[in-house]
Amino acid sequence: MHASIMSRADGKCELCQNIESLQVYPIPESPDLSANCAVLLCDKCLQQISGGADLDANHFTCLNQSMWSTTPAVQALSYRLLHLFSSESWAQDAIDMLYLEEDTLAWAQRGIVHNVEATLDANGAVLRAGDSVTIIKDLDVKGANFTAKRGTPVRNIGLSDNPLHIEGKVNGQRIVIIAAYTKKN
Structure with a gap:
């Protein structure tokens, strides 16, 4: 699985394009455990996504590019991260522009925590x-x-x-x- 994802990603983080310390990240709430439901991330992105480091909104402005990926796993993860930063104007603008296929959108939304109450x-x-x-x-x-x-x-x-x-x-x-x-x- 690692080799196929590395090839698909051209040896770069599928979010920020970093080429160092790359790891496969299986996306939570995915339909299956295949390579189609995982992304290649650099250590900086992975640490922030997994909670090992504080989220840095400036780092994740890279989502403005990654959200246009043709890979559904990258699209779903980008969508989820944009929602984490939805209080930032750049992220809200990106969410407003983003179009996902119906099944990819459903997958992306499964991983978003929705608070009924504030x-x-x-x-x-x-x-x-x-x-x-x-x-x-x-x-x-x-x-x-x-x-x-x-x-x-x-x-x-x-x-x-x-x-x-x-x-x-x-x-x-x-x-x-x-x-x-x-x-x-």
């Missing part, structure tokens, strides 16, 4: 993916053996399927945080 901070401000917040109460982090201290900034938050929770990186670890214990910056 995620709100302690003051009732609506939180969006990519926002920065500050923790307003000391929080014991289960399973991580540390306390997230009051006043700790959390950048590039992610939303979860539960509108009461957000995800963010504290002390180098990605954790789930109760949104009501944060304040939007």
Whole structure:
């Protein structure tokens, strides 16, 4: 599978075109486990997508190019990532221009978390993916053996399927945080 994806991608990250530290990434919520449902990513893209590094909107402006790929797996992943950055004007513009075949669109949408309710901070401000917040109460982090201290900034938050929770990186670890214990910056 790796060889066929490497050949299809011409030895480049299928998102940002980087040629170093390439790995196959099977796209979650895919119809199957074939090479048609995986993409070749550089380490920088992979770390950000998998939550190992903070999302960098500037890096992912490359989606303006990758979304036009003829490979459905690249299209689906680009669509999902554009939705993560939908608060950015460039991403919203790209979403408005993007056309996907019906089956590719359905696949892409399966991987997007849709909150029925808005995620709100302690003051009732609506939180969006990519926002920065500050923790307003000391929080014991289960399973991580540390306390997230009051006043700790959390950048590039992610939303979860539960509108009461957000995800963010504290002390180098990605954790789930109760949104009501944060304040939007």
